[in-house]
Amino acid sequence: MLRTHTCGELNISHLDQTVTLCGWVQKSRDLGGTTFIDVRDRYGLTQILLNTDTDAAVRDKARGMGREFVIRVTGKVLERTSKNLKIPTGEIEVAVEELEILNESKIPPFLIEDDTDGGEELRAKYRYLDLRRNPIRNNLVLRHKLAQEVRRYLSDLDFMEVETPVLIKSTPEGARDFVVPSRMNQGEFYALPQSPQTFKQLLMVSGFDRYFQIVKCFRDEDLRADRQPEFTQVDCELSFVTQEDILNIFEGLIRHLFKTTKGIDLGDFPRMQYADAMRLYGSDKPDRRFGMEFVELNDIVKGKNFGIFDSAELVVGINAKGCASYTRKQIDELTEWLKRPQIGATGLIYCRYNEDGTLKSSVDKFYSEDDLTNWAAAFGAEKGDLILILAGNTNKVRKQMNELRLEMGSRLGLRNKDEFAPMWVLDFPLLEWDEETERYHAMHHPFTSPKPEDIPMLDTAPGDVRANAYDLVINGSEIGGGSIRIHDRETQSLMFKHLGFSPEEAQKQFGFLMDAFEYGAPPHGGLALGFDRLCSIFAGLDSIRDVIAFPKNNSGRDVMIDSPSTIAQAQMDELKIKTTI
Amino acid sequence: MLRTHTCGELNISHLDQTVTLCGWVQKSRDLGGTTFIDVRDRYGLTQILLNTDTDAAVRDKARGMGREFVIRVTGKVLERTSKNLKIPTGEIEVAVEELEILNESKIPPFLIEDDTDGGEELRAKYRYLDLRRNPIRNNLVLRHKLAQEVRRYLSDLDFMEVETPVLIKSTPEGARDFVVPSRMNQGEFYALPQSPQTFKQLLMVSGFDRYFQIVKCFRDEDLRADRQPEFTQVDCELSFVTQEDILNIFEGLIRHLFKTTKGIDLGDFPRMQYADAMRLYGSDKPDRRFGMEFVELNDIVKGKNFGIFDSAELVVGINAKGCASYTRKQIDELTEWLKRPQIGATGLIYCRYNEDGTLKSSVDKFYSEDDLTNWAAAFGAEKGDLILILAGNTNKVRKQMNELRLEMGSRLGLRNKDEFAPMWVLDFPLLEWDEETERYHAMHHPFTSPKPEDIPMLDTAPGDVRANAYDLVINGSEIGGGSIRIHDRETQSLMFKHLGFSPEEAQKQFGFLMDAFEYGAPPHGGLALGFDRLCSIFAGLDSIRDVIAFPKNNSGRDVMIDSPSTIAQAQMDELKIKTTI
Known part of the structure; x- marks a missing residue:
């Protein structure tokens, strides 16, 4: 091997050993007469050190190295004076005796660090550099x-x-197939x-x-x-x-x-009937990191001359805990959010359970405080809660309410990535x-x-x-x-x-x-x-x-290798196909 | 699970337990009033037993079962009177109490046994049945x-x-690519x-x-x-x-x-230079389960007025140990074999080292017994050996001699499948x-x-x-x-x-x-x-x-699913391609 150890391996038990490391220059800093360089590989980061004891030619060579140069260094493992206990190699450094530049690097188009300055397009084009970053x-x-x-x-x-x-056979069921023209069986195609x-x-x-x-x-x-x-x-x-x-x-x-x-x-994983999932969450894939189950209100709200509810196939709501303080503006904004074409709800009805115990809805014209008390009871709502209601065709309104529930879950911080609800x-x-x-x-x-x-x-x-x-x-x-x-x-x-x-x-x-x-x-x-x-x-x-190591973008392109691409006429001729653009 | 054990699991330690097995009827035989049925699954074979103690309805059902029926049986594990020690379950049998036919089977188009009567075509078409056979x-x-x-x-x-x-990009280097027309990037193709x-x-x-x-x-x-x-x-x-x-x-x-x-x-694996492999075996992938290395004869055979050798770039031979008894007819047949277009050798020269110590070649006109003694020495040949020689262009003659060496290795039984020469x-x-x-x-x-x-x-x-x-x-x-x-x-x-x-x-x-x-x-x-x-x-x-579970035939077809196949015009229209047959 070109190295004796990886950059994630050395610690205090290796003191005074002469080691050889290979890796990439992560960063370099000069402090007085001493240069510290972080060398990176897949396994970690090791600090190497050049100072006045280091051979002058080696120091010269080091001076010419930029970020992402690939180097090979040999030297002795020393205990650091200022330790970094956050990384496994943070107690040691390697005093460089020999230094070889294995390959140079142009200045990368974006920072190879956990937080990079590169935009999505640029990182896709230089995916091989993006893959160098630890998070990826x-x-x-x-x-x-x-x-x-x-x-x-x-x-x-x-x-x-x-x-x-x-290489199989195209079938009409399911999604659209990718097909592969067969050269040996002309006019025929495989499917993926x-x-x-x-x-x-x-x-x-x-x-x-x-x-x-x-x-x-x-x-x-x-x-x-x-x-x-x-x-x-x-x-x-x-x-x-x-x-x-x-x-x-x-x-x-x-x-x-x-x-x-x-x-x-x-x-144990909870189990739920599809029909129940649709009724309680409006979705066959409920996010159960939080509750906020649907409550169906047909029995409670109908027959009070409120046409929208009376004519609706389903009236359904959720209780947004602690959201009674939502301003009129916030509710309007939520209503607009629901009206976007992707969701397509026509109107949002709400009922605030104020901290003072009063109930206030957007349909007070049709429903008395007693009615609203019944609503609150159906949701198990408490002071400070906000009830949000949609009405309409069952399938549509469930879909809309699912979106609203997820949105409210996100706004209330109930969808924690470190919590798992299977x-x-x-x-x-x-x-x-x-x-x-x-x-x-x-x-x-x-x-x-x-x-x-x-x-x-x-x-x-x-x-x-x-x-x-x-x-x-x-x-x-x-x-x-x-x-x-x-x-x-x-x-x-x-x-x-x-x-x-x-x-x-x-x-x-x-x-x-x-x-x-x-x-x-x-x-x-x-x-x-x-x-x-x-x-x-x-x-x-x-x-x-x-x-995914090498994903495609939303147009199905790999922008790094520039694929798909045109092919040679000879290839099409052999396959007996032509394009008809 | 529908079963308590697999068909490869039961042995003497399970005696008197009531078990349930699922599997395929491998074969069935009647001995007096007793029916023995071998039930097969991936894990093995278990004998089940129906006799006069078995419920009559169960026996009736069993009578209707043919080979490859899928059944589920429940019964007690008994010690066999006549044991089969060749299989792990051979000491026991299961006395059937309950029997369920899970699925019937038509008579398979070939025998589902280690040695089948099915031809290659038929087995390819019914690959799912061929895969039931143990060797596959x-x-x-x-x-x-x-x-x-x-x-x-x-x-x-x-x-x-x-x-x-x-889905990558087609490149001109190497073999021919399979290509995949892109619908989202019309006129362009991915390659596999x-x-x-x-x-x-x-x-x-x-x-x-x-x-x-x-x-x-x-x-x-x-x-x-x-x-x-x-x-x-x-x-x-x-x-x-x-x-x-x-x-x-x-x-x-x-x-x-x-x-x-x-x-x-x-x-340890031996290592050889490419140049040596070509010189000694005429191949970059020598079969080293046997020796029979090439011996180059230019220095020994040239200058004796034998035009074929004198004009050849390379004269090279192998020593077929113990083949001096090859008849003239056998050597002629070998010569014909070498002349086939796949090999294309023009002539084979041989030299027998007879058991009586004499040497006899097909070119005695040009070479004395002393010359032939030198040849034999070059090969380290002994009494009973047969030296086979080809001459011509170096690359061609090496390829031909490689074929001859492999053929002689096979004929002499030197290419044993249980021996491995990496x-x-x-x-x-x-x-x-x-x-x-x-x-x-x-x-x-x-x-x-x-x-x-x-x-x-x-x-x-x-x-x-x-x-x-x-x-x-x-x-x-x-x-x-x-x-x-x-x-x-x-x-x-x-x-x-x-x-x-x-x-x-x-x-x-x-x-x-x-x-x-x-x-x-x-x-x-x-x-x-x-x-x-x-x-x-x-x-x-x-x-x-x-x-390979589902291989394709020499025309690149999967005859089981009948692929490749034509696709719908609508598919081609969407992809903006057409066939040009």
Whole structure:
């Protein structure tokens, strides 16, 4: 090796040893005749020292070094006079005897420090420099540890990691596929997998019993801050299990990860029906770091000649504890916030429970103080609280109230990144109505099994059929989801029929799976965790971008390597394709 | 769980316990009034028993079960009267009390047994059934273990697994890229990585110090039996190391894998210069399970008026021990074998060292018995040996002799699958001449560093410049290769120049990397192991196909899912591409 130790390794036990270190010049300062240089590598920072005892040629060389120069130094480990007990190497320094500049560096376009002056664009272009910064590198160290612990935990439970193919077949279900033109089969295309769903089910048919894979998946969707065209899943499938077994195993996995990487004991995860989550939080992924559950008010508020409430399908509110002091201006601002197109609420009704015990609402014309006392009771409100109410179509108003609840949670500081509230949401609907295409879509995917007792409703009330499907939610983020799958041809065909597939289409697209079900398919189910999202929650980040070494921007571009890019005409000719812009 | 135990778990210690098993009906036989059924799962085989004590309805149900039915049985563990000590569960059987058919099975298209009657095509179409067979599943279990041990070994040495992107940029170097049209950046394409080479080098520039990844790579090349369009690499890179460090670490890895999965201690790996490997074996990946090294004969055979030898650039032979008894017919057949277009040798000269001590060659007209005695001495030949000689252009004749050596090794049974002969081949040439394009190509890749002392020859004798490059070879297969990389802009530019890139092209394609080299790039190097090939060697297989769960055939098709396939016009329209067949 070019070095005897790393820059994070030396301490008082190495005193007087002659060592060789390699690393980057973090910073350099002159104090009188002495130069102190912090040398950095992945493992830490070590102070090296040049003074009047140092060879003049070495000092000259050191004088020419700027930030981020790569150097190799040999010298003796000394005890520092002024110690820095915040870092493991802070009690020692190395008195330089030999110095070699392994590579020079131009002045970096932004500071390579924990707090940098670089903007997002610049840091993306020089991602390799941004990755030098501790906060970003630590995210990737954490990601590595999480992947290791996932593999350890699952392997110890007899899960086998099996690689499934990346070049597969395009299917009409789900999101948009990325496709890959085939040169050897001209006119045909591979697709990149949105998930290894059908392959893992085939592995169950093969008797693999317990499968997992940490695997890249791909979706060609318009990107939001928190989506990437390629993302990573912890993908799992098990045979001969019930839903209860799956929940226990993966609850155990998440607990194991928190215990081993953060020393946090999460305890048992609460479980909630999908229908209850929608009723109490207006969301299938409630942030349960705080309460502020919805209270439905139809029974209390209707029939008082207030048209908005009387005509509403649902009147629902939350209690913002301690917010009675909100000014009229603050409430107006909140009302405007709710009216933004992303949310689209038409009006906010409030009721203040003043410190003096009086109640004051924005609809005093229709409701007496007695009425308001009833409202307050329904919320368990106390002096100083502020009740916020929305009314309208059930689905819409729940979505709006969910946004408001999250916003109030943030404003009240109830969404602490160091607090973790995991939960299971159970019994999702099998199908959801799609306004645009005017047909039902599979809420999870077409391989999810309906609850046997609900199957008769497939014809009469398809939207009410519940699935054996579950989501794992942490702090309001869906971390993963899964289901007990269909494992017989008949039910699978029925499912495709209800999704609008003709028998021919179903056979063309998924015939291999339905055929497989006829050769002894075991009962099976599984789960997939969004690994990027999981890492970001562990790292306390809002976005997944900084738990990915080389992410793409919102236009799907890697601005560092400048990709995608045009390709040579010869390449297109060989593939028998052309562009039609 | 639906079961209390797996089918590989029960033994004499479970006697009299009531257990529940799930699995597949492997086979069933009736002996008098008793039915014995072998139930199979991933973990093993357990015999279950139905007899006159069994409930009649249960016996009826059992009678309707065929091979590969999926069942669940509950019953008591009994000691067998006739034990099968070859399997862990062979001392017990389970007397069935309850029986549930979880799923039926049609008659499989081939036997689900270690030796199957299914042809390759049929097994590919029903891959999910082929994967049920023990030999295939065991390969994948082995692959899982190898991946686990690779990760364990490297993580313990501070290597961090980092995921690099799959959607990258097409580059003109190397093999043909698979490309992915971009919908968000119309007219542009991503490419799938042939390896994460530039990304891992950027991670070194980022100071990640030790990186690894078990990662899918892609090459759109015409397929041979042993190539797949998508394959898996163990990809590694290290900073601040010498070639010696890298060889030691990865020799340690391979030794660790053999030790932990096969209990074999491989000892130190021999090392050989590329030039010596070519001289002694005519190959940069010698199979050293056997000797039969080449002996060059120019000095001995020339000047005796035998035109073929006199005009040849190289006369070279091997000694086939104990083959003097080869008949004329056998030698003719060998000569024909050598003349096949794949090999293209024009003639084979032989010399028999007969058991009676006489020497007899096919060129006795030109060479006396004394001459032949000299030949024999050069080979260290003994009575009973057969010397085989080829002559011609050095490169061609070495390739031909390599084929002949391997063939004779196989015929003599010297290539035992349970024997392992690893080695390092060092100091590869930097460049190789490509007849077709009439220019030099990088022998490894354009990022490989030349030996500093050879750099001056880049202008005068580019083909003689040696690289800091090394290959790991086991049993005649290249398992991996790597190099110390270029880490400064100047040398990298020089390299691109010698590969025929204009400065503009080099900047357009690899500017991001050369730019990165200007911001403090550390000296670094690495290695990539072909994981599929490695697994196949451990499994004793000639092809990589059966260490891959869902491989593609020689036309790049997955015949099970029928991919690639045509896609919808709407998909192409969105991507702004069309096919031009």
